[in-house]
Every structure is written in structure tokens, then in C-alpha cells.
Amino acid sequence: MEQGSLLAKISEASCNIRSVLEMAGSLQVTLKPEPSVEERELANAAADQYEQNLTVNEDLKQMLESNKDSAKLDAMKRIVGMIAKGKNASELFPAVVKNVASKNIEIKKLVYVYLMRYAEEQQDLALLSISTFQRALKDPNQLIRASALRVLSSIRVPIIVPIMMLAIKEASADLSPYVRKNAAHAIQKLYSLDPEQKEMLIEVIEKLLKDKSTLVAGSVVMAFEEVCPDRIDLIHKNYRKLCNLLVDVEEWGQVVIIHMLTRYARTQFVSPWKEDPASFSAQDISALGMNQDCVIKDGVLEEDNEKDFYESDEEQKEKDQKVKKPYAMDPDHRLLIRNTKPLLQSRNAAVVMAVAQLYWHLAPKSEAGIVSKSLVRLLRSNREVQYIVLQNIATMSIQRKGMFEPYLKSFYVRSTDPTMIKTSKLEILTNLANEANISTLLREFQTYVKSQDKQFAAATIQAIGRCATNISEVTDTCLNGLVCLLSNRDEIVVAESVVVIKKLLQTQPAHHGEIIKHMAKLLDTITVPVARASILWLIGEYCERVPKIAPDVLRKMAKSFTNEDDLVKLQILNLGAKLYLTNSKQTKLLTQYILNLGKYDQSYDIRDRTRFIRQLIVPNEKSGALSKYAKKIFLAQKPAPLLESPFKDRDRFQLGTLSHTLNTKAIGYLELSNWPEVAPDPSVRNVEVIELGKEWSVALGKAKKEKPTEKFYSDSEEEESASTTDTESESTSESEKEKNGKEEGSSMENSESSSEELSDSESESKEGSAKKKFKTTEESDSDDTEKKTKMISKKRESSGSSDSESSSTEESSSDSESESDSESDAESRKHKNAIASKVSSPIFVPMKTHELLHRMSGKGLAAHYHFSRQPCIYGNQMVSVQVTLTNTTDQKLENIHVGERKLPAGMKMHVFNPIEFLEPEESITVSMGIDFCDSTQTASFQLCTKEDHFNVNIQPPVGELLLPVTMSEKDFKTEQGMLTGMNETSTTITVAPQNSTRLVLLEKVVKAANLGVVPSGQDNIHRFSAKTVHSGSLMLVTVELKEGSTAQLIINTEKTVIGSILLRELKPVLSQG
């Protein structure tokens, strides 16, 4: 019973529910009638599109699933096309990722492209691909390892951070520099993905910064800049290395490194600008930043020399200055400046700009000038490059006009330049204007004013205005010119002129009633509001000078008040007020009328102003105290506006940066710090390496002693010789540093040596104290040696030999001191140190004569020549040639001499003295010197007798262009270490069996080329050294015998051309019996 009723109830309820549902359904129907036509179409379209999309993607999916590579490739190409257009292709992810392990390179690469784009969105699926890359990271091929790392690190999936970290760590220790480079790139990617990893990444950066490969340098510095730009301490030890590698780094890396080093140098070195206050111009001061205060004081003091007030102060100052040591540039500072200079010749505008800004921010002012030429060269480049470069030049030219003055004409404007280029050029021209060039400039400006580009014409008028205020001589000329422009037909030009004239008149309001009258007339015609406002202001300001006109103008303006622009209305009110105060009799009513008009004006600004003026000038009981001063308020002396360059304040940014271009601080801009007052400890940049310096200098000293005519490091010296003063300062600074170092280091054990660093070698304890004093890096070694060569060359000069490159006049006492030191050192060393690299006497080899002139063609005169292999007595760059002349005729040959010479450029020849006569059957040997410029080019000349002349040629075998050099095996190895990379040529050869004994091999090689034998510790390696005669570059030859009668022949030299020829000539010598 109970159950029955329950069932009934349930069925009833379900019935109810159903009916409710039915009702609801009908309700829905009533609520939502048929969809409108548009709606239906829309729905259809969407469905269509969706369907289409679906089918397209289905289609692609199918292609990706197929077995054929071509279909897959096709699909991938289409997908990449979609990505390129910005269409969404993310739903294909699973299908695409499957192909990540494809054998086909192109498919693989396209899959990578896809992965990098979508992995971030589909992280879970992306993980599927990771194992493929992990496997590839272990591939024996470095390029595959590198590209695996690249893709792996480009997948922005946080989950794999540990894997990436591990991969980066491993890659940073990879043998291949290319993989390490990619590791450096990966650091930045990981950092942006997970900044938490910073500390770990800095460790990797530190490791990679030590890398010596040029491939890595740029990328790791980039990573440094991105991850930890403030960790300047990481740079110390690598500073010199980076400076030295710079030239060989790829161009993009160069830009980054230079910018980083600029920042670094500003924190580590003292300012090179303080030195000579005489050269300070007012503009320079602003560049000085931190030292500004004291310098400005200086400047003031210099100007107001006579003023008693300052006197005591000044004396103090002077004393200070005397006490202050003369400025000496840190050699590391100099190193940077010197090593960046060649990069001004780069084809890459960014590199040139980077060097330019480095010079601007770091170099002594006298040296910064060299960058202007290169910057001007960039102006031939694309519009965008021009734009940026011009902006930077504009900033530079404000502070140091002199830099760009010689290139004034390069900034002349062409009518075809885009407006932004034109205005930048104009800006620079204005900055460069001075008394000397202003007349040419104004003539040029005249052309510009007429330009069809009105915006530019207006800018020109502004420029004229600026010139007029800056250069007082031409103010009147400019003003007249501008007044002429007032009758121009173009309104913009007139308006601009009015504005500029207004400013000019304000600066010297003396006697310009005429101009104001003229301008008043213009009010009838001119419509540009700014101009009208300016005229009205002028009339108001100087209404006492034009007492008759002013009220009349006001009358006219009152008539047109309602139609004027707001700007003009304000000035009308102004004019009214001023006239009311000065000439109330005539203008009282007019002013009141205008004030009434203003009261009901639409603009609240004007209503405001009206109320203000009325209260101020019209006396009533409420106006209070202020109205008494109304005249003073309105007609106060107003300071003249300063016409300034818009680039005035740009110098707060580092040149060449984005911030400089935008004139606002960009995100991530790194402030360039001010010079420190006192340089931080320079020894932090020292790197502990094997001490090379000593032996080198010893060797050099000795070599110089014995062969005063030779020059060892000609290459580096040439650079140096350009600026003798530089080296001077460098050397002083070095010795100074030395002293400082001693004081600080307080290592008293080495006090037995005198204060000059050069003298150290007298204390012969090689490892001990000497090490301390010598700068221990390779770089400073070369500095040292350079310096020494320098000194020695000076010494040579003083001893009478002619050497033009050094100027001994500037020698400071400390220099001469060190000179004598070095002399005595050399003396003492001569006995102690037997192993020194010097030009040794050649090993005796059978003479090989070459025919110069056959007796048949020489009509009886025969000539042979051979190379004596002795240093030439005629000049240290010449090869000495012995010529044997034989008379095979039966008559006397008279007056044998060298006639016309045909030498390739640069080659020189010292001929033998004419031979008066040569008896029949007699022969004579004469010697000549020929400077072949280290090339195998032929020296052609004429051999003349009394009657005839014969054309003859001497072509040197490459082996004769060398002079043997003796050096120890150790020296050889270090030298070789410095001449790797491009400077190394090598080949594998087969050696004839009879040649494999040491003696035979030595003999053969030495016979072929004038090389010195280096004593060798190993039996299978033979080393030879020599230097080229002309330039003195080292030429190091290594023959390493291997098993199976092969040998490795290696030549290291800067003169790669000679090196490769020598290599070719030595090959047959060794391989033939």
C-alpha cells in the first residue's frame, strides 16, 4: 500500500517535471525566434572557416604522418609559412614534434623553427623532444652539439631548466670553441627563463671569460652584459686579453666588447683630461662630471686673475697643482685606446661608432680627433645610419667644435636629403659656426631658406637666429637678413622669422624701432598665430619706442579680437594692459573694451587672464596692494631667451646608445660612471703566467748591442712611433706604477735593485725578486720590449747613427737614467746569458750562384750573383747581393755601372760603385744591397758598360729574404705560441729516407733558406728561426718527423705570404733525395 502510493507519487512528480520541461522548451522557443539572416550567415561562415581550417590542418597532419619525406617537407614548409604570417599553427604540435628525429636535415630544421615558436605554449608535449637534443649534445660532431644546445636552450619550458643548466656547464668546457660560443648564448636564454639561476650562470660566465678563443669572446661578453653587468671584478683578469683579441673578434662581438670596456675603463682609470688646464674651454667643463666643481673654480680663477678676493684661494690652488704629480696614463688604458684604433677602419658602422664613443669617453682630448674622419665617412651610408651618426656628431660638436670643423662642408645639405637628415646637418652646421666660417655658412643658409621643404626652411631661420646670438659680429647682418625674409611670400618662413627676430631683439633691444614698425605693418597680412602673437608681444614690450603705432595696433586688434587664435588673444590682452599702464589716455577705453570681450570668451584661459589683468591694472577698492606694482610687473626687464642647441643635454648619455638617440633613459641603460679620483689598484689586471719578459728583454738588449742596425719588433714599433709622446708617458707611468707597486706591496726583499724597472736583471735570481718587478703578462711584456726598443733606438741616435723616428728632445731625466741602466745591464748580461735571440752568423752552406747576364747576351760581359747571407752594410732592410762580373772579351770593358732601375713600389736598391775598367779575362766581385720589401718581386735594372746597356733581373728565392736568428727552444715555443691561427701554415710531407737524419735534414733546410738552427731537445723535431730582412718579422720553421717517413712542416710568421712560399719551397727540398 505504502509502496503503491510512493510509486504513484513518483510518477506524478516525473509527470510534473516533464510538463515543466515542456513549458520551458516552449518558453525557449518563444524567447528565441528564428535566427536572423545575418546570424545564420555568420554562423555558417564561422563553421565554414572552422571546417576549412580543420581540413587544411587535417591535410597537413596527414602529410606529416606519411612516410615520404617530400610530403613531410611540404607540410613543414606550409606550416612555416603560416608561422611567418603570424597565423596560429599550434594545434599541429603533436604531429610536428614527432618529426624532430627525422633524418632529413631540412625537415629537422623546420621542426626546430616550429618548436622554438610553440614550445612555450605546449610545454608538456615539448618535453617529448628533449631526449633527442640530449642525445645530440653528445654527438662527436661539434656543429651538431652546438645546434642541439641552441635549440634546447631556445625552448622556453621552465621544467627543463636543470637540464639546460647541465648542458650549458658541459658545453662551456667543450673542446670546440664553437660549442662554447653557443653555450655563452644559452646563458642569456636560461637567465631570461629563470633568473634564479644567476649565481650558477655567473660561474659559467667567469669560466668562459677566461676563454682565449676569439669566437667566444663576443658572445660571453654579451652574456656578461645581460646577466651581471655590475660584476666588473670578473673583467680585471681578462681585460688585457680582451683588448688584444679585439681586432680578431667578429664585428658584432666587437661592438659589445667595446661598449663594455668603455664602462670598465671609466671605473678603473683616472681621467686623462685633467692634465692641461690651458686647453679647457668652457664647454669642456661640463664633460668632466665629477671633477666639475673644482674645474669650474679653476676656470673662474683664471679669468679673474687680478681680483684680490680670490687671491689667497688661488695660491692655494696653484700649490696644490704643483704638488699633484703630472698625469700619466695607465698602460692598460693606453692599451685599450691603441688596440681599438684599427677598428675605425671597419666596414661595420656600429663598430666605427663604438670606437668613436670609446675615444670620446676615454681618450685624451688631443687624440679624440682621429675619429671624426671615420664618422664623416659613415655619412655616405644609408639614411638610418646617417641619422644616428649625425645625432652623435651633433652632441660631440657642441662640446668640441674643433673635431669636426675641417669637415664643415660634409654637412652641407642636399635638396634630396630627407628632412630629418637635413635638420640634423643644420644643427651641426650651427654648432660649428664661428667667426671664421660664419660668412660662408650664412651664404649657405641663404640657399636653405629658399628650400621647397618649408619645415627645413623654418629650421634654417632658427639656425640663423642662433648664429646671430652666438657670434656677436654677425648679429646685425643676420637681423637684416631676417628682416628681408619678412617680405617673403611663404607664410611659414615669415612667421618663423618673426619669432626669431623677436628673440634677437630681446637680446639687444637698443635701437630697433624701425624693425618693430615694419613688423607692425605685417600684422595686416600675416596669419600664422605664433607670428602675430610675437609681433604683438614685441610692440607691447617696446611700446615706448613706438608710441604712435602701438595704440593704433591695439585698435585694429580690438576689431578682430573675436576671430583671433587663443595665443593671439592672450597677447592682445597683454598689449592692452601694457599700453594702459604707459599711455592710458589714448588706450583706456580700448583696453576696457578688449577686457570686456575677453571676459566672455569661450576659452577659460582667456577669461582667467582677463580677470587677472583687470584686477591688476584697473584700480578699484578691492585690488589692494598689488596694483601699485602693476607697471613693474608688466614692464619688468625680461631676460633674453637663450637660443640653445636641442642637443645640449644629450651628453648625459653615453654616445652611440639607444638612450642617447631617444634622449631618455632606455630600459637597461647602464650609466657610464665618472672617472675615479684615484685609480683603483691596477695590479688586479695582472695575470700570472710564465715569466717571459726577462729573457726577452735580455735577448733584445744584447741583440741591440751587437747589431745596432737591426730592428726587431718593427711592426709594433711602427705603431708606436706615431706618437712618441705616448710612449714617453707610458714609460713614465709604468715606472711610476712600479714604484707604487713596491710601496704597496712592501716586498723589501727586492730592494737591492735600483728604482728603475729595467735594472732588475742585474739581480740574477730569476724566480725570486725579478718576477715581482716584471709585469708578468704577455701584454705588458710586449710593452716592455717596445719600450726598450724605443730606448735603444734613442741610444743609437745619440751615438750618431741616423734614426729618424725617435725624438730625444723630450726625454725626461728618468728616461736617460733608465737608459744608462739598461746599458750597463746589457753589458752585464752579455756574459751571463748565452742563449739570446740575435741575428747569428749564417751557417756555412755552399754558395749557390745565379746567372745575371750570360756572356753571349752581354756581348762578352758575364755577370753572376749570389746571396752572401750577411747582414747588408748598406741598410738594415736590404739583402746583400754579391755580383761577380767577368770580362770574357779580349778588350778592356770600361765604366761598368748600374743604369736605369725599374723597381716595384717600395723597393730600394743600393748599387755598387762604377767600375772604371775590367781587363780581359779578369773578374771582379762587387756587392749591392736590395730591399725587396719582403717579397719575391724582381728587381730589374740595367747593367751598363761604356757602350752598351743590358737589362738584367734579380729575383730572390724566398729563403734569401731571411736572416737567421738564434734563440732558445723555450723562446721559440713562446714565440710560436703567439703566432698561431692565421699566422700558421702547415703541411704534411713525405720525407725521403736519406733526409731523416738530423744532420742531413739541417743541411738541406739551411741550404734552401737562410735559417738559424734552434737547439732542440727532441730528436724528431727540428726547429729553425729567422727574421725577414725588411720588416724583421719572425719566421719560425718546425719540422716534425713522424712515423712512416712523413713529417709535419709548420711555419709560423706574421708574413703569411712569405711563409706560404717558404713552405712550398721547403717541401721538395725535404721530399727529394
Next chain:
Amino acid sequence: MIHSLFLINCSGDIFLEKHWKSVVSQSVCDYFFEAQEKAADVENVPPVISTPHHYLISIYREKIFFVSVIQTEVPPLFVIEFLHRVADTFQDYFGECSETAIKDNVVIVYELLEEMLDNGFPLATESNILKELIKPPTILRSVVNSITGSSNMGETLPTGQLSNIPWRRAVVKYTNNEAYFDVIEEIDAIIDKSGSTVFAEIQGVIDSCIKLSGMPDLSLSFMNPRLLDDVSFHPCIRFKRWESERVLSFIPPDGNFRLISYRVSSQNLVAIPVYVKHIISFKENSSSGRFDVTIGPKQNMGKTVEGVIVTVHMPKAVLNMNLTSTQGSYTFDPVLKVLTWDIGKITPQKLPNLKGIVNLQSGAPKPEENPSLNVQFKIQQLAISGLKVNRLDMFGEKYKPFKGVKYITKAGKFQVRT
């Protein structure tokens, strides 16, 4: 550094985008469009634009804007120079850097961009390396590819990237070994109304086409290297040799490249090879003007001046021009107001002359300024600075290459003010 790149055509369509870091929405380009609108002329679009979250650095090449998105401080020239390098690469690959070429080769473009930048930092920009990685499309190859299904990807991995001379391909073989040098000099000048030179300068380049097998080591010397005032080098040139001996010594890249560009200082007097006589005047209160231009040779070292074209941007008020020319043909574009007179060769016996009447808009005021004349010309077999190549030596390889030098002088930005 470089976050993303958008390629935009003149009508404002973004037809390609590429992101090296996370994706930046296309909407960032709106700021660019805004600036473009403001600038009116494409030439005046500022290369650097600041937006709230990004910076846009753009270049304009061949009617395409390359707009790059930057997020942090970077030297703007770095980006500009790189973008130009990208455009150069496209030019090199497809023969032109146009929208259609890019659209047709979108896959190659993408592959190239992928190789050129890694995480926004340039990776491989040398054309020799790129060409090893991705072979440029040729008709033959595309036919072969479509049949065999092979790809444009290099099968071998480029080793150039690893070597010390990254600009040269590793295994180069030619049956004919040739080395050609084109010495091209351009005269930039501004001549004033009276015919005197306001400013003149010679800008030269040496473009090389080197097809030599193996690893040749070349040295090129000049008769008069001192002429070269300011030189910029391809990275392959050994700077030290130039400093010490004034010889260009280098291991060349394979194919076409610019060896050096130089400037001959304006201190040396620059010979101006043509003169222009002109009378252009507009009468006051009349809707016509006179136009009479004659061009003749001067200081041309006995060579013929050819390919002469005079272009004049006439003032806005000019409606049309009725002219007669004694030589060549002229066209006047009434929309852009550009008059182009294509003369061809100048023969000194009969100087080309173009004269007639200029019709102005009636009622318009007399134009303020006379238009300036832009002159183009060409002189074959002459380097106007007098620069002469002395000799080319090759070391390191045994064969005898075929060598050639060509000189040509052109007008650069040569403008005559009237």
C-alpha cells in the same frame, strides 16, 4: 638584443614576422604606423621609435620596412647595420629584396633569419657561411628539388664558422679561376648657381668578384696608395700590412663582395667632368616660366661621358612643361613634379640642350626657389681620382688565375643649384 622582426610593405601590411624570444604581438606595429602617418614621407619615418614597453628600430629598403622590436638598451647602429645586412642577404639570395621575392621564398627567409640571429644576437652573417648552410634558390635547383624531393639545405655542415677565416667557404673549386676588381668612384658634389664648386668629394669602392679554387692568398697593390684618405676594409684584409706597406693582403671570400671603400679627401681638387648651363626663371604675375638647360663635358680626361640623366624636382606650382630637346628624351611627371631628361652620351661637338616653357598654376605665387638639378653620368675606364691598381699577386695556390680590373666613374650625389 633583437626581440622580433616585422616586415611591412608600403600599404601597411605585415607580411612576415619572426620572433627570437617570446612572441610579441603584432599590435606593437601600431606605434610604427602612427609614426609613419605623422612623417608623411617614407623617408622621414624616424628610425628609432619609443613605445611604452618596447623600442622599434626600423630601416626602409626597397619599399619594405624592416621593423625590429627591442626591449633593452642596445646601440641603435648595431641593429640598423644588422637589418641592412639581412636585406643585403635577401638581395644576394633572391636577386632582389622585394615583397614578392620574400613571400615566394618564405621558408628560405625563415631559415636564413634563424641562422643569422640566435637569441637576438648575430650568429652567422657572412654570406659564404650562409650559402653553405642554406643554398640559394636557382631555377635549376628548384626543378631538381621538386622532382627528387631534395632540399635547399646544405648537406654538409659549414666548417667556415669554425675556422679563422669565417668569410671563406672551405672547399672551393673552379675550372676557370678568375679574379675581377671593379674600381668604382662616385663624385659627390654641390655646384652653386654660378658654376663654382661648393663641395666635392670622391667616394670609391672596390667591388670584387673572386672565383678562385682552394685558399688563395692575394695581395693587391696600387700605383698611388697615398691617394686613399680614409679606407674601410672587409674583415678579410690584414690591417697591419696595409699600415706598414700600403698593400691589400687578404684571403678573399668566395664570390662577390666589397673589398674596400674609401674616400679621397676633399683637399685634393676634384675634377668635375660635366658642366651645366641653366636658365630657369619664372615671371612675376604670369603663369609661365622659362627653362633652358645645356650640359657639356669638362675635365673628363678624354673619355666620353655617358648615361647622362638630369632629374629636376620642379616646384609644386608647376602644371606641365613644354620642352624640346636636341638630344635624348624627357618626361615630366605632373603628379610628383619630377622632370627626367635622359640624354645618353655627350658629344662635345653638339651639346645637348633642353629648353621650353614651364606652365604654372594660374594664380599661384611665383615659386620662391629655382629647383636644383640632379645629374647622373658614367665614365667608363676612368677612376677620376687617378687611383691605379698596380698588380695582383697570388700566393698559396699553383694555378694562374685570370685577373681583371675595371674602372668606372659615376656621379654620386651630384647636385647643381640654380
